[in-house]
Amino acid sequence: MRSRLPALAILLAASACKHAPPRPAPLPVQPPLVAFEAVRLEGLGFSGANLEFRGRIENPNATPLSAVRIEYALDLARTRAAQGVLPAAVVIPGAGAAGPGTGTVLLPVQVRFAAVPGIARVFAEDREADYLLGGAVVFLTPAGEVRVPLSASGRIAVPRPPRFHVEKVVLRSASPREVVLEMRLDVQNPNAFDLPAGRIGLGLHLSGKEVVRADLVIAEPIAGGATVEVPVPIRISVFKAGKAVARLLIPFTSVDVSVKGEAVFGGVPVPLDLATQILPGG
Secondary structure, three states, rough: OOOOOHHHHHHHHHHHHHOOOOOOOOOOOOOOOOEEEEEEEEEOHHHOEEEEEEEEEEEEOOOEEEEEEEEEEEEEEEEEEEEEEEEEEEEEEOOOOOOOOOEEEEEEEEEEEEHHOOOOHHHOOOOEEEEEEEEEEEEEEEEEEEEEEEEEEEEEEEOOEEEEEEEEEEEEEEOOOOEEEEEEEEOOOOOOEEEEEEEEEEEEEEEEEEEEEEEEEEEEEOOOOOOOEEEEEEEEHHHHHHHHHHHHOOOOOOOOEEEEEEEEEEEEEEEEEEEEEEEOOO
């Protein structure tokens, strides 16, 4: 007698599949509209800036939506200045007879200029720089997470770099062993806020060759709009500098030189490149 158990098992399995309840289909969700409308400068200094972007959200769905996080990247003058992910806790009401539900999301962004590559180029935009904000607002919906792209662009204020000036370099003494010069470096802060304390490393270039270096310390902040005078005593070893300083050992009217280096204030580097003259001492 042939067994009928396999056939019975197949029949029972088919019957169970036929009567099993189907999985609920996800509720349809239309992507909300995200538009960043304004940016506010909360604070600006030579070391950084605090920005706050305000975005408007429109929810076209009948059910409320929750914004749970914001992913963002901010470029200044085509240079990445900040990026990150911030949690959000904003509930956008559902649409009604009057139209979509609306809400506001705030995105605070902290920019530290010392961490921005090529920040001198950004400062060179002269008081304002182009910004580009990109990323996404992530919503929690009945159908799961939904990422809605965000973007905004415009111009925001940035600090102006300090201005450097060397009126002249004076020859104080010259011998076959050592040349002594005296230089005064003026440092002006063109901003309304203080310039932090810092340091300056510079080299004196004669006939295209660096003949001596000097390291200066600006121990106190420079007030907005103020200029400080920094004396720079320079001693050049004739033995080390060689032919480059030989022309200073004979009478001369003036000698063209350049001063090159880098200043760092509050961790922010600023290039230094000046042209001046060495004059005989009077």
